[in-house]
Amino acid sequence: MRHRQNRRNPHILAWTLAAAALQAAAPPTTTPAPSKCPRLSGGWYGDNRAHLQEVIDARGTCAGGTGHGRHPVAAFDWDNTITKNDVTDATISWALRHDKILRPARWKATSAWLTDAADQALTTACGTAVPVGAPLPTATNTPCTDEIFEIRDTGRTMSGAAAFAGTWNHRRTVPQYAWVPQLFAGHTVPELSSYARQARAEALAAPVGSTRVLGTHTIPAYVRYYAQQRDLVRTLHRAGFDVYIVSAGSEPVTEVWSRGVGIDAAHTIAIRSVLDRSGRITTLNQGCGGVPANRGAVIPYIDGKRCWINQEIYGVRGAAAWQRQEARHRTAIAGGDADTDVTFVGDATGAHLVVNRNKNELMCRAYDDADGRWVINPMFIEPLPRKQGLYPCSTSARTAPDGTLGPLRRPDGSIVPDLADTVY
Known part of the structure; x- marks a missing residue:
């Protein structure tokens, strides 16, 4: 049985009851x-839907408001927030099945954190017969396809060895996400966009629930735009909102998909690769918050999504972009589905929309509902079953910058208790 969460805290509930009593005692008014x-x-x-509509009615320019002197802003993650299934994985799958990954001179050069074990596994599986810069025959070389996809998917080699090691800020990046655009080094942006378009057509044509075999991995074959999210974006646009996508995927890939909901490239923020003089993708990406171009150290991931929103939407520069801004420099509505989204979704001032995929930190924030503005929705297609047991909010829900897990705290320092999954 599904239970509706109580999204109002006791103080708000008491205020609401008091206001209702005063209204009942007052003379009738016109509707x-x-x-x-x-x-x-x-x-x-x-x-x-009613809760989101309240925010649209209150903040949209359609209601006569101007959002503190500018259009109000809404921002959403992409994969599994606007679409069912991961468009980056769909693009990688298509590229591997069509020999679109170019052989690097050294696999270790593709990432600042790639281990010797991963370098050796990739070199052994993919071979050295193909000239550097030429396409690897991944359509027929199952071991090569398996190693590439397993490292992207799990951060480990097919033998189970760690594929990435070293030091990075775990609230600003994850190497296997940053590795995706690095895999496409040597291609132009139009080439990568073309691969994404072909992958998109294939994934949208595949039946809901279908799978395919990639190497020896079984992965979803289909992607679908969520009808409710497409309608939400359309409604926000009509209500005068500026709507952005903020994704930890490769930007050319995300741009291809975001056009399908009426969001252009200027409103799509994802991992932005640095191009060489001939316009080809390199293993560097652009920086944020005072961090210069880097090899994956700063991407739109957890706190990195806040940084990119502050920098690219609100013009906040330098170290200040990592900090929560005053209300007029924050989104009205933000939505996501995973822990990578928890910071920017929590920054929204009107509604924090969460698609429930049982991710600990995000769901602990959502179910704790400290400000009464968290909106939790099951996945619109093939929703997950109820999480068994409690979310470990009080012990291990939050990922620290060094990667260790610890308790999730409210702004006042109190620890969020373990919470049950009630919206599924």
Whole structure:
């Protein structure tokens, strides 16, 4: 049985009851005019659609507001937030099945953290017969495809050895995510965009629930835009919001998909590769928050998503971009599905939309609902079953910059208790 979470804390509930009592004692008034703002449609869980509509009505330019002198902003993660399944994986799958990965001079040069074990596994599996810079025959070389995809998917080699090691800020990057655009080094942006378009057509044509075999891995074959999220983006645009995508995927790939919901390249933020003089992708990516171009140390990941939003949308430069900004320099609505989204989703001032994929830190924040503005929705297609047991909020929900796990704390320092999964 599904249970609706109580999204209001006791103080808000008491205020609401008191206001209701005063209203009951007051003389009758005329019914307020209907909102001029566009209306959300589609099936949402519980009162989620109404809650989001309240924010649209209050913040949209359609209601006469200007969002503190500018259009209000909404920002969303992409993979498994706007779409069901991962468009980066769909693109990698297509590229591997069509021999689009170019052989690097040394695999270790593709990432600052790639281990000797991963370098050896990739060199052994993919061979050295192909000239440097030429396409690897991954369509027929199953071991090579397996090693590349396993490292991307799990951060380990097919033998189980760690593929990445060293020191990085675990709230600013994860090497296997940063490795994806690095895998496409040597290609131009138009080439990568072309691969993404072909992968998109293939994934949208595949039946819901279908899988394919990639090497020896079984992976989803299909991707779908969530109808409710597409409608939400459309409604936000009509209500006067500037809507952005903020993804930890490769930007040319994300741009191909974001156009499908009416979001252009200027409003799509993802990992931005540095190009060489001939316009080809390198293993460097652009920096944020005072960090210069780097080999994957700063990407739109956990706190990195806040940094990129602050820098690219609100013009906050330097170290200040890593900090939560005042309300007028924060989004009105933000949405995500994973721990990589927890910081920027929590920064929203009107609604924190969460698609439940049972991710500890994000779901602990959502179920704790400290400000009464968290909106939790099951996945719109093939939702996950209820998580068994409690989320470990009080012990190991939060990832520290050094990668260790610890308790999740509220802004006042108190620890969030372990919480049950009730929206599924």
